Amino acid sequence: xxxxxxxxxxxxxxxxxxxxxxxxNKATSVRVSEATAIRVREAAKELGYRCNVLARNxxxxxxxxxxxLHGVGFERxxxxxxxxxxxxxxxxxxxxAFKHGYSVTLCPHLLGSTxxxxxxxxxxxxxxxxxAAPSEENRRMLLEATVPLVVIHGxxxxxxDQLPTVICDNDQGIDLAVEHLFNLGHRRIAFALGGxxxxxxxxxxxxxxxxxxxxxxxxxxxxxxxxxxxxxxxxDEFLRAKDRHTAVISHTDKLAGQILERAPKLGVRIPDQLSxxxxxxxxxxxxxxxxxxxxxxxxxxMGERAIxxxxxxxxxxxxxxxxxxxxxxxxxxxxxxxxxx
Amino acid sequence: xxxxxxxxxxxxxxxxxxxxxxxxNKATSVRVSEATAIRVREAAKELGYRCNVLARNxxxxxxxxxxxLHGVGFERxxxxxxxxxxxxxxxxxxxxAFKHGYSVTLCPHLLGSTxxxxxxxxxxxxxxxxxAAPSEENRRMLLEATVPLVVIHGxxxxxxDQLPTVICDNDQGIDLAVEHLFNLGHRRIAFALGGxxxxxxxxxxxxxxxxxxxxxxxxxxxxxxxxxxxxxxxxDEFLRAKDRHTAVISHTDKLAGQILERAPKLGVRIPDQLSxxxxxxxxxxxxxxxxxxxxxxxxxxMGERAIxxxxxxxxxxxxxxxxxxxxxxxxxxxxxxxxxx
DNA sequence: ATGAAAGCGCTAACAA
DNA sequence: TTGTTAGCGCTTTCAT
Numbered sequence: 001x002x003x004x005x006x007x008x009x010x011x012x013x014x015x016x017x018x019x020x021x022x023x024x025n026k027a028t029s030v031r032v033s034e035a036t037a038i039r040v041r042e043a044a045k046e047l048g049y050r051c052n053v054l055a056r057n058x059x060x061x062x063x064x065x066x067x068x069l070h071g072v073g074f075e076r077x078x079x080x081x082x083x084x085x086x087x088x089x090x091x092x093x094x095x096x097a098f099k100h101g102y103s104v105t106l107c108p109h110l111l112g113s114t115x116x117x118x119x120x121x122x123x124x125x126x127x128x129x130x131x132a133a134p135s136e137e138n139r140r141m142l143l144e145a146t147v148p149l150v151v152i153h154g155x156x157x158x159x160x161d162q163l164p165t166v167i168c169d170n171d172q173g174i175d176l177a178v179e180h181l182f183n184l185g186h187r188r189i190a191f192a193l194g195g196x197x198x199x200x201x202x203x204x205x206x207x208x209x210x211x212x213x214x215x216x217x218x219x220x221x222x223x224x225x226x227x228x229x230x231x232x233x234x235x236d237e238f239l240r241a242k243d244r245h246t247a248v249i250s251h252t253d254k255l256a257g258q259i260l261e262r263a264p265k266l267g268v269r270i271p272d273q274l275s276x277x278x279x280x281x282x283x284x285x286x287x288x289x290x291x292x293x294x295x296x297x298x299x300x301x302m303g304e305r306a307i308x309x310x311x312x313x314x315x316x317x318x319x320x321x322x323x324x325x326x327x328x329x330x331x332x333x334x335x336x337x338x339x340x341x
Numbered sequence: 342x343x344x345x346x347x348x349x350x351x352x353x354x355x356x357x358x359x360x361x362x363x364x365x366n367k368a369t370s371v372r373v374s375e376a377t378a379i380r381v382r383e384a385a386k387e388l389g390y391r392c393n394v395l396a397r398n399x400x401x402x403x404x405x406x407x408x409x410l411h412g413v414g415f416e417r418x419x420x421x422x423x424x425x426x427x428x429x430x431x432x433x434x435x436x437x438a439f440k441h442g443y444s445v446t447l448c449p450h451l452l453g454s455t456x457x458x459x460x461x462x463x464x465x466x467x468x469x470x471x472x473a474a475p476s477e478e479n480r481r482m483l484l485e486a487t488v489p490l491v492v493i494h495g496x497x498x499x500x501x502d503q504l505p506t507v508i509c510d511n512d513q514g515i516d517l518a519v520e521h522l523f524n525l526g527h528r529r530i531a532f533a534l535g536g537x538x539x540x541x542x543x544x545x546x547x548x549x550x551x552x553x554x555x556x557x558x559x560x561x562x563x564x565x566x567x568x569x570x571x572x573x574x575x576x577d578e579f580l581r582a583k584d585r586h587t588a589v590i591s592h593t594d595k596l597a598g599q600i601l602e603r604a605p606k607l608g609v610r611i612p613d614q615l616s617x618x619x620x621x622x623x624x625x626x627x628x629x630x631x632x633x634x635x636x637x638x639x640x641x642x643m644g645e646r647a648i649x650x651x652x653x654x655x656x657x658x659x660x661x662x663x664x665x666x667x668x669x670x671x672x673x674x675x676x677x678x679x680x681x682x
Numbered sequence: 683a684t685g686a687a688a689g690c691g692c693t694a695a696c697a698a
Numbered sequence: 699t700t701g702t703t704a705g706c707g708c709t710t711t712c713a714t
Contacts, residue, residue: 004707015685020709031683053462055707058399059690065446077435079420079428080624080641087420087428094418094447105406105446106435121394283421286628300421345691356701361693372699396691400706 003049012036012043019044024051066097066310067107067124070131077106084282085299086130089152092303093128099304100311102126120146126310128152128303133199148313150306155200156323164313164322166306168297170201173328174208174249177277177295178216180330181247185339186275187218190238192250192259195229202251205279209249228255232262239266242273246339253278253285253294260288260335271337281331290334298326344390353377353384360385365392407438407651408448408465411472418447418471425623426640427471430493433644434469440645441652443467461487467651469493469644474540489654491647496541497664505654505663507647509638511542514669515549515590518618518636519557521671522588526680527616528559531579533591533600536570543592546620550590569596573603580607583614587680594619594626594635601629601676612678622672631675639667 005016005023012019014036021032022040032040043049057063070077070086079087090104097104105124119127119141126148131138142149143159151158154165181189191209193202210220226238226248238244239262250256256278263270270276270290278285281296305324312319346357346364353360355377362373363381373381384390398404411418411427420428431445438445446465460468460482467489472479483490484500492499495506522530532550534543551561567579567589579585580603591597597619604611611617611631619626622637646665653660 002707005709006707016707017685017709018683020707021684024709033683036683050462052707053464054395054399054402054404056709057464058395058692058706059708059710061395061690063395079431080425081432084421084428087425090420091422103446103448105444107444117391121391123394123398283624283628287624343691346693347691357691358693358702359700361691362700365693374699377700393691397693399690399708400692400694402706 002052003047004052005049008040008044008047008049011047012039014040023049024056061122062125063123064102065124066093066102066104066307067119067127068093068104069107069119069127069129084284085280085297088282088299089130089303092300092305093307094303095300096304096307100307102307102311119149126150126314128306128310129154132201134158148310150310150313152302152306153201155204158200164309164319164324166302166309166324166326168302169325169327170204171208171211173279173295173297173330174205175212176328176330177249177279178209178212180293180332180336181249181275181277182216184247184275184336186247187339188224188245188247189213189218190224190226190245190248191220192226192228192235192248192255194251194255195227195234205251228258232258235259235262236266239263239268239274242268245274247275247277247336249277249279251279253280253282253292256292256294256335257284257288260290260292271335272340275336275339277336281329285331285333288335293333293336294331296329296331298328301326343393344385344388345393346390349381349385349388349390352388353380355381364390365397402463403466404464405443406446406465407434407443407648408446408460408468409434410448410460410468410470425625426621426638429623429640430471430644433641433646434648435644436641437645437648441648443648443652460490467491467655469647469651470495473542475499489651491651491654493643493647494542496545499541505650505660505665507643507650507665507667509643510666510668511545512549512552514620514636514638514671515546516553517669517671518590518620519550519553521634521673521677522590522616522618523557525588525616525677527588528680529565529586529588530554530559531565531567531586531589532561533567533569533576533589533596535592535596536568536575546592569599573599576600576603577607580604580609580615583609586615588616588618588677590618590620592620594621594623594633597633597635597676598625598629601631601633612676613681616677616680618677622670626672626674629676634674634677635672637670637672639669642667 005019009016009019018032018036019040022037023044077086094104124147128150129142130152132153143162149163151163151165153167155167156165191206193206213220226234228235250259256276259276260270263274268274278292278294281294285292285294309319346360350357350360359373360381363378364385418427435445465488468486469491470483471493473494484503490504492504492506494508496508497506532547534547554561567575569576591600597617600617601611604615609615619633619635622635626633626635650660
């Protein structure tokens with residue numbers, strides 16, 4: 001039923017090859033006389049010819065599709081739930097891909113019997129992977145990919161320098177937060193981490209905090225680091241010791257949100273008695289009361305740059321700078337105020 | 342370089358067909374002796390065989406991919422910006438697709454030289470289209486689709502009953518809002534619309550409002566309908582006439598947000614002097630002050646049901662009920678309160 | 683400038 | 699139960 005090059009060829013009185021050349025081959029090296037080209041185009045139009053992309057993809061072994069992998073075990077991402085990095089990131093990824101004439105596909109773990117299979121079976125010309133904390137198994141899978149792959153939120157050394165990465169500048173972002181607090185007169189500043197595991201990510205931000213403080217002659221001690229666990233034990237202790245710190249920088253917005261929720265229960269007013277800064281500056285910050293001051297990652301830009309990188313690799317050129325680091329900003333909202341003397 | 346069925350066949354001492362049958366044909370009708378099946382599987386494993394999906398897709402003329410089209414002129418959707426229906430919807434779409442073993446692809450208008458081409462060239466087994474207000478051109482395109490297509494947020498008659506639709510129950514949703522206000526003692530209730538155009542959507546909700554009020558013996562007059570235009574002229578007038586109404590239901594959250602922003606400037610306190618209800622109940626409601634009470638659409642469920650419908654059609658069965666209508670809920674927040682006497 | 687041949691890897695249909 | 703044949707629609711040689 002569908003019209004093929006052959007039929008168009010017959011109608012135009014040429015061979016299928018010519019039809020293909022006229023209709024699909026954008027290269028300048030195609031030499032077909034203008035007269036026949038016109039005949040072919042007319043025939044195609046009359047017959048309502050449409051190229052079968054599946055045949056073409058097969059023939060060329062490329063799909064002009066980018067696959068997006070996500071999270072531990074390639075779990076399904078949510079655009080709406082949770083802290084919504086993913087939504088922001090994806091806006092950039094989609095923007096970047098469309099710009100290059102590619103489309104973007106969300107891959108469930110169930111494509112193929114194993115993720116590796118789906119990753120490498122040719123259905124995608126390239127892959128983007130995103131997660132702040134890859135499992136060891138994930139790392140192995142990613143390193144074994146036979147398809148061009150860029151890791152968003154990947155740290156330079158995390159994949160033995162073998163995979164290109166895009167990440168925000170944690171050092172500079174944390175420094176922005178510290179600077180803001182210093183400008184408000186704060187000196188006794190704490191840093192909040194998730195209680196469970198130290199990821200390469202939280203470690204990176206903690207180190208950034210230590211360095212930033214050290215540069216300002218305010219070295220960080222153990223007692224300046226709060227580990228927030230699900231039972232809030234250490235957090236509550238921190239909040240009760242009212243006079244120890246006047247401000248706290250949290251490793252993530254989520255943790256900062258927990259501080260904001262917990263504080264009033266223990267009689268700590270924010271920001272009057274304690275200024276709080278988060279990291280990521282997603283819409284979640286605006287939903288909190290008080291709205292959370294937060295370091296923003298240029299997530300959309302990170303997504304877009306990841307695709308740019310991917311395109312370089314797909315194009316065959318080893319990327320000039322395979323580790324992109326993008327600067328953060330600071331969104332000042334209601335959870336920080338001058339230190340009260 | 343890549344291993345093909347042929348090579349596996351050679352190694353296992355069988356024909357390529359048998360390999361295909363053993364490795365890919367999930368149907369129960371495949372009759373291959375267990376012994377050879379094992380030999381084939383071993384050979385495949387040793388050689389590191391991986392099925393070339395592109396070849397398979399080509400052969401079968403199907404991709405197990407769903408394409409997502411969006412908005413007027415097939416513009417690029419944003420997951421993060423704007424009112425974020427799209428993010429919620431997509432969570433459902435992805436959930437539904439993954440459940441059926443399909444993946445989801447975001448299609449730019451630039452796939453192929455025209456949208457129709459990309460829609461119908463075989464790269465997708467089915468399509469989902471979303472937009473509250475399709476242009477006439479869009480309508481035509483959608484009706485001409487040769488690929489199974491479901492319209493999310495489509496009204497039953499909107500596409501000449503030719504396309505299956507999924508939508509929320511505007512009547513029941515608006516009734517929920519009216520009921521809530523009546524329970525709070527409100528009787529003089531206004532309805533706010535965008536000033537520019539009446540879409541099938543806003544018309545539907547307005548009608549629902551009129552009916553709901555009429556059922557409660559509180560018929561709606563013209564002066565109970567506020568058209569909010571970019572210059573806020575009519576809105577300001579409405580807000581200044583303080584005593585006319587004690588509550589207003591808005592056609593969308595966005596408009597309700599404008600009321601919330603505008604009111605204090607004209608000395609109207611919300612909710613004390615005016616209760617406000619929105620429609621959609623996206624995260625945006627929680628970002629507003631006061632947080633906006635709003636009718637929620639079951640967006641994720643709508644996305645998922647759209648895919649279920651699509652699967653029925655792809656499966657070859659004309660859907661039993663091609664027009665799915667899902668019930669709304671009401672999220673009560675801070676922008677409504679009992680009428681003050 | 684155009685065409686003939688050949689094949690990408692897979693799998694229905696039929697034959698044995 | 700297994701194998702042979704054939705072809706999906708396209709495009710890249712290589713000849714003319």
